[in-house]
Amino acid sequence: MLADMSVDTVTEATSPATGPLTPIHTADTAPGWWRSAVIYQVYPRSFRDLNGDGVGDLAGITEELPQLAELGVDAVWLSPFYRSPQRDAGYDVSDYCDVDPIFGTLGDFDVMMAESHRLGLRVIVDLVPNHCSDQHAAFQAALAAPAGSPERDMFIFRDGAGEGGHEPPNNWQSHFGGPAWTRVAGPDGQPDQWYLHLFDSSQPDFNWDNPAVHAEFERVLRFWLDRGVSGFRVDVAHALVKAPGLPAWGGRADGSSTDGFPGHEAPMFGQPALHDIYRRWREVLDEYGPDRILCAEANVDPLPRLANWVRPDQMHQAFNFPYLHAGLDIHRLRTVVTDSLMALDAVGAPSTWVLSNHDVVRHASRFGYNGHGPRDGDGIGPFDPQPDVSLGRHRAAAASLFMLGLPGAAYLYQGEELGLPDGTDIPEHLRQDPTFARTGGERLGRDGCRVPLPWRAAEPHLGFGAGESPWLPFPASFAELARDLQAGSPSSHLSLYREILRQRRALDLGRGSLAWAENWCTSSSLAYVNGTTLVLMNLNHDPLELPAGQVLLRSASPDDARYLASGETAWIRLESGAPTD
Numbered sequence: 001m002l003a004d005m006s007v008d009t010v011t012e013a014t015s016p017a018t019g020p021l022t023p024i025h026t027a028d029t030a031p032g033w034w035r036s037a038v039i040y041q042v043y044p045r046s047f048r049d050l051n052g053d054g055v056g057d058l059a060g061i062t063e064e065l066p067q068l069a070e071l072g073v074d075a076v077w078l079s080p081f082y083r084s085p086q087r088d089a090g091y092d093v094s095d096y097c098d099v100d101p102i103f104g105t106l107g108d109f110d111v112m113m114a115e116s117h118r119l120g121l122r123v124i125v126d127l128v129p130n131h132c133s134d135q136h137a138a139f140q141a142a143l144a145a146p147a148g149s150p151e152r153d154m155f156i157f158r159d160g161a162g163e164g165g166h167e168p169p170n171n172w173q174s175h176f177g178g179p180a181w182t183r184v185a186g187p188d189g190q191p192d193q194w195y196l197h198l199f200d201s202s203q204p205d206f207n208w209d210n211p212a213v214h215a216e217f218e219r220v221l222r223f224w225l226d227r228g229v230s231g232f233r234v235d236v237a238h239a240l241v242k243a244p245g246l247p248a249w250g251g252r253a254d255g256s257s258t259d260g261f262p263g264h265e266a267p268m269f270g271q272p273a274l275h276d277i278y279r280r281w282r283e284v285l286d287e288y289g290p291d292r293i294l295c296a297e298a299n300v301d302p303l304p305r306l307a308n309w310v311r312p313d314q315m316h317q318a319f320n321f322p323y324l325h326a327g328l329d330i331h332r333l334r335t336v337v338t339d340s341l342m343a344l345d346a347v348g349a350p351s352t353w354v355l356s357n358h359d360v361v362r363h364a365s366r367f368g369y370n371g372h373g374p375r376d377g378d379g380i381g382p383f384d385p386q387p388d389v390s391l392g393r394h395r396a397a398a399a400s401l402f403m404l405g406l407p408g409a410a411y412l413y414q415g416e417e418l419g420l421p422d423g424t425d426i427p428e429h430l431r432q433d434p435t436f437a438r439t440g441g442e443r444l445g446r447d448g449c450r451v452p453l454p455w456r457a458a459e460p461h462l463g464f465g466a467g468e469s470p471w472l473p474f475p476a477s478f479a480e481l482a483r484d485l486q487a488g489s490p491s492s493h494l495s496l497y498r499e500i501l502r503q504r505r506a507l508d509l510g511r512g513s514l515a516w517a518e519n520w521c522t523s524s525s526l527a528y529v530n531g532t533t534l535v536l537m538n539l540n541h542d543p544l545e546l547p548a549g550q551v552l553l554r555s556a557s558p559d560d561a562r563y564l565a566s567g568e569t570a571w572i573r574l575e576s577g578a579p580t581d
């Protein structure tokens with residue numbers, strides 16, 4: 001399959017190791033575990049099903065945590081497991097301080113925390129402050145109360161436009177498709193006001209102009225901090241505050257535009273008042289000591305603007321979506337790495353790097369296309385052009401090896417260490433992403449990247465759970481990608497990830513420096529030096545002759561050890577230490 005880690009190849013090439021260097025970033029010495037951490041995203045529905053209902057659960061996570069410790073990650077981030085009708089896979093929360101019965105109980109959560117800490121793993125949980133579920137007690141109270149009441153003021157209710165208020169209050173569109181407003185019946189049963197939901201109609205947006213909403217979320221933060229979590233990934237952190245007057249805007253609620261408006265001008269995004277919210281949350285976290293963190297899921301462009309979110313008195317980290325979106329475009333990658341490090345260094349924050357998560361097509365599938373693949377969040381269906389899975393996995397290994405050599409923190413999405421592709425043949429009746437229903441099937445949504453994990457090839461349901469069928473079906477390829485098969489093979493994707501994380505830690509690359517190695521930066525290859533390690537990625541059609549130095553790792557087994565083939569990355573120990581020219 002992939003890299004053969006059993007031999008360290010010493011090349012005999014004579015090419016100069018790096019040539020001129022363009023330094024971008026010096027080593028980060030500030031304290032803070034998160035600054036260089038590898039954080040593994042667990043998607044609880046799809047991780048491991050111990051109670052046999054076909055959906056993953058907290059006990060299943062506890063059961064398999066040793067595998068994550070063994071992989072070598074520093075922390076896990078759990079997507080929502082709170083009480084929820086599951087209309088948006090748990091991002092529709094009806095009680096922020098309880099566990100949904102499909103995932104277990106608060107007791108199961110405490111057991112999972114204890115086991116994580118025993119294994120030396122930190123746990124970050126997901127906070128969903130932009131919206132809740134329409135089944136949340138506060139929203140039910142708002143529905144039962146009249147217009148203008150304090151109950152309605154927890155949310156964004158407005159009278160409709162046009163005669164009889166039959167039209168939505170403005171033209172905003174839901175991220176999942178269709179209007180971002182839904183009309184309710186008043187307590188007397190007559191058509192009444194409309195409420196705003198940037199996502200599904202079952203996810204009413206909170207009104208962050210109301211201090212009672214602030215107080216409620218401080219309570220939620222403390223509830224989980226008291227239970228020992230190391231921090232929060234903050235869902236759609238850029239959307240909580242809306243521009244005064246809710247001005248009309250022609251784009252989609254994800255910031256993409258249908259009529260030429262750049263995303264950052266969207267009146268539902270990036271409003272200045274957000275910063276005070278996160279300053280306050282930072283104070284709350286700091287009361288618990290310096291080790292608790294906030295990571296923003298903030299779709300904010302450009303990078304210097306995103307850096308405002310991670311100034312020392314606000315969040316600790318923000319996801320680097322420009323990096324994810326750069327794909328394997330050499331020019332964009334170089335630009336985004338440079339801009340990220342420079343913009344974040346300027347405010348004293350570490351950069352983060354990410355290639356996959358539960359909202360995008362997995363990178364092993366995205367990279368299986370030559371030319372355009374699917375749009376983020378739209379998924380791949382059985383009638384779409386299919387990715388070349390083995391090419392995709394080959395390139396995914398190269399991209400991961402490139403990413404994990406970068407200084408800063410990295411986020412991994414469960415299953416990427418197995419090289420899993422998306423499920424592309426999910427029958428329509430099993431699709432659960434609200435995007436599918438809200439667009440009449442035009443956009444398939446994100447189910448493909450959420451297919452459960454294959455743990456043990458010979459067990460029922462590939463070891464995901466011994467009971468009912470998994471909530472989404474496995475693609476045929478998952479059997480040979482099962483974790484137990486890969487664990488026993490030194491040349492597997494899993495073994496490569498383990499070795500990458502081991503060496504990353506040993507070389508302290510997350511705390512390292514970065515300089516572009518200009519001799520190797522061409523239109524189809526990219527290389528940087530971090531400390532004494534040269535990281536070289538070749539996306540050319542032709543093999544590259546490797547420079548002198550010890551090959552520490554390579555993303556694929558070589559046909560000829562002197563060369564780096566197309567779609568491969570290598571880490572090379574420079575013979576003369578960190579060069580200065």
Ligand code: BGC
Pocket residue numbers: 088091092128199235236297358359
């Ligand atoms: C989450 C999605 C979710 C949405 C609404 C996102 O950014 O990552 O999975 O559907 O927020 O909560």
